[in-house]
Amino acid sequence: MNIQVLGCSGGLSGDNKNGSTCIQLRSDIVIDAGTGLNRLSLAQMRQVRHVFLTHSHMDHIAALPTFLSNQYDSEHLPVTVYALPHTLAKLRDNIFNGDIWPELSSMTEGPNAILQFEEIQSGHCVEIDNMSIRAFEVEHSVPTVGYSVKSDGQHFVFCADTIAGSVLTQQLNELGDIDTLMLECAFPDELLDVAQKTKHMTPRLLQEALASLKQQPKELWITHLKPSYEAQLRELLTKTPPHKNTVVL
Numbered sequence: 001m002n003i004q005v006l007g008c009s010g011g012l013s014g015d016n017k018n019g020s021t022c023i024q025l026r027s028d029i030v031i032d033a034g035t036g037l038n039r040l041s042l043a044q045m046r047q048v049r050h051v052f053l054t055h056s057h058m059d060h061i062a063a064l065p066t067f068l069s070n071q072y073d074s075e076h077l078p079v080t081v082y083a084l085p086h087t088l089a090k091l092r093d094n095i096f097n098g099d100i101w102p103e104l105s106s107m108t109e110g111p112n113a114i115l116q117f118e119e120i121q122s123g124h125c126v127e128i129d130n131m132s133i134r135a136f137e138v139e140h141s142v143p144t145v146g147y148s149v150k151s152d153g154q155h156f157v158f159c160a161d162t163i164a165g166s167v168l169t170q171q172l173n174e175l176g177d178i179d180t181l182m183l184e185c186a187f188p189d190e191l192l193d194v195a196q197k198t199k200h201m202t203p204r205l206l207q208e209a210l211a212s213l214k215q216q217p218k219e220l221w222i223t224h225l226k227p228s229y230e231a232q233l234r235e236l237l238t239k240t241p242p243h244k245n246t247v248v249l
């Protein structure tokens, strides 16, 4: 697998190399459509055929409407967007509603439909060629899934936005051996109350989550640092990495 993290910032970072969440699994498949999607060229965007959304928050969907506009005369339509029913309903009601962006029906109906929505649930697995992408529940402030991706004998797990706890532990333990685990760390430990309210991680919660696993992943990628605390978190997580093979993205 050649995974490209096009963006994983927890917000508007002021760094045009790191937009908000968008992870490219293959030239035709991405997870989330945050502003990181803008790192692809127009030609690369037009190769994307499958978008797996984790949840409805803006930093994970911000580029979706304009990305879809770039697809109108693309050769290989429609693009399939996979998401929980809650996420799809929020997109329909709040984004593709004729005010913020054209209504969904104008994109999903007719011979030139550019988009199809596919509902997924936790546990649901989508196979695309030799890649399997399984959604699993995580605990966040809105219904959210992470994705377990298997291809080429490799197992990549993206936990999306989540707080540590029994849901995450159980789900990760059920996924078996993990090569690369991508876990977030949005807030510093001093902001534990904010992390608990918004259902995000702090470095200590991240340690707890790892300690609760039956088996450690081969490597840990840490993501979704909130821009206001990024320097502080990066320094701490680099000086005292929670895993022997830690990459702070």
Ligand SMILES: Nc1ncnc2c1ncn2[C@@H]1O[C@@H]2COP(=O)(O)O[C@H]2[C@H]1O
Pocket: 010, 057, 059, 141, 161, 194, 197, 198, 226
């Ligand atoms: N009580 C709060 N204090 C600080 N930030 C908040 C609060 N509630 C929501 N947010 C922010 O709103 C964001 C929504 O997206 P996230 O869950 O990634 O992260 C959340 C926080 O950054």
